[in-house]
Amino acid sequence: MPRPMIRNLPAQTAQRRYEIAEHILRDNIVGGQLPLGLVLLEGPIADILQTSRAPVQRALLRLEADGLVHRFQGRGFLVGPQDAGLTPNRTDIKSFGLVIAQHADEALQSRSSWARIYNTVERDVAGCVVFGQYRIIEIELANHFKVSRTVVRDVLSRLQERGLVRKNQSSHWIAGPLTAQTIKDHFTLRRMLEPAALKAGAAAVDRERLTELFTRLAGLEASQPVDHLEKLEELQEQMIDICVLTTANEKTRELIRNNLLPVNAAERLLRHLGLPDDPTAITEMRLIVELLMRGAVDAAAAMLETHLDASMKRMIAQMKIVAIIPGPSVTADYLTHVE
Missing domain, CATH: 1.10.10.10 (Winged helix-like DNA-binding domain superfamily/Winged helix DNA-binding domain)
Structure with missing residues (x-):
């Protein structure tokens, strides 16, 4: 290339x-x-x-x-x-x-020097918040990556914009905890934004990519569940990109992307911990895509709402399992667990 x-x-x-x-x-x-x-x-x-x-x-x-x-x-x-x-x-x-x-x-x-370390910091933060609340110490973050405090503040500000960290009353940077209630809050916002975005952008959907996604989802439904689950994260991203982020409203697209960041990070971590996914998610996505292909836009939006409700329930069930799993023995040195 x-x-x-x-x-x-x-x-x-x-x-x-x-x-x-x-x-x-x-x-x-x-x-x-x-x-x-x-x-x-x-x-x-x-x-x-x-x-x-x-x-x-x-x-x-x-x-x-x-x-x-x-x-x-x-x-x-x-x-x-x-x-x-x-x-x-x-x-x-x-x-x-x-x-x-x-x-x-x-x-x-x-x-954009912050961008060179952002993904690593986001991954480190997302990897621990399911297990509790962590403090991020600016000077230790700067020393860890050998960057200035200005770059560190740029990174933390962007994490804050995306809802992954916040400042407490003492002006300390805090990540987590990711709880069942915060998951419900994110999915409530998803339910408000994503079906409406699907309707608004339905006329601009790339029909070729939509058909390719349908063919892939339908094929996976007929295969073994292990084949579904290995590709689930990629397919979810494609479905959102093709069916939801076609709305012309850039502000709506930005809100959807930012709200998805902690949700996707949590799903990725739960998957990394070995918690099982549900192959019915493939069927739900296939139905959304099929309805959109047939021009049944309202029905596709309603199916997306059903999919989001089911996804939230699956994720909360997984969170209950995590509650009895010991937290990570090693985290990045700039992350300090807060009791």
């Missing part, structure tokens, strides 16, 4: 991240590195630029206003003008090797 090419160009004045992302994409579109009809998605571009999705989304909107990209009946934007009759090209953008000016690369790196 081609790596992004860094060009050594004269430095420019300080820019916001969305402006940097916009200039990089604009230069690659005008220069022909990104072909007409290529589907541009926020996530893969954010990965390449090592930034969050928000600046990429804003950059794409600015490019749309200039006619360099346009929306279509699917997720993302197509490179090229609206009336060009372009066929969507879903080749992974990472295979094209974006050309990135040296000053832009340096600006992105300096602004």
Whole structure:
């Protein structure tokens, strides 16, 4: 896979991240590195630029206003003008090797240094909160990763935005505990947001990806449960991405993603502990996808509500099992268990 090419160009004045992302994409579109009809998605571009999705989304909107990209009946934007009759090209953008000016690369790196440790910190935190409440000590976190306190605060602020940590009355950073009640709270929000998002974005669903997901789910239903469960997390993410996150409301998409973070982290941990999943989740997802394929949008949304209710009950049942399992003997050195 081609790596992004860094060009050594004269430095420019300080820019916001969305402006940097916009200039990089604009230069690659005008220069022909990104072909007409290529589907541009926020996530893969954010990965390449090592930034969050928000600046990429804003950059794409600015490019749309200039006619360099346009929306279509699917997720993302197509490179090229609206009336060009372009066929969507879903080749992974990472295979094209974006050309990135040296000053832009340096600006992105300096602004997103928190991103290089964020996933590890998120995983460490998520791995212990089922077992109780933990304090995160800033200076120990900084020493652990050999980064500045500023970077640490950026990481903790983003974890706070996503509901994974909070500050207590003493201004200490606290993670957990993840309890049955917090799970209920997250699923209550899911039930409010996700069926409504499915309805709002139904017309923009990528029919090809929807059909592929249905075929895969239907095939797994006929296989052994062990085959279901190994792929359950990936399938859940695909179902949400294809069926729910097609709504044009970026704020709703952001709320859904952030609310899912602690839920997915808890499910991942419970799975890691060896607790069994329920293969009926595959059937529930297959029914959601099938109803959406048939144009029964209201029925698909109702089935999604049923799936969320069942998922919540399954997860709470697993939490009861965890209550009798000893906590982890080793955690990251910047995490301190609070009795």
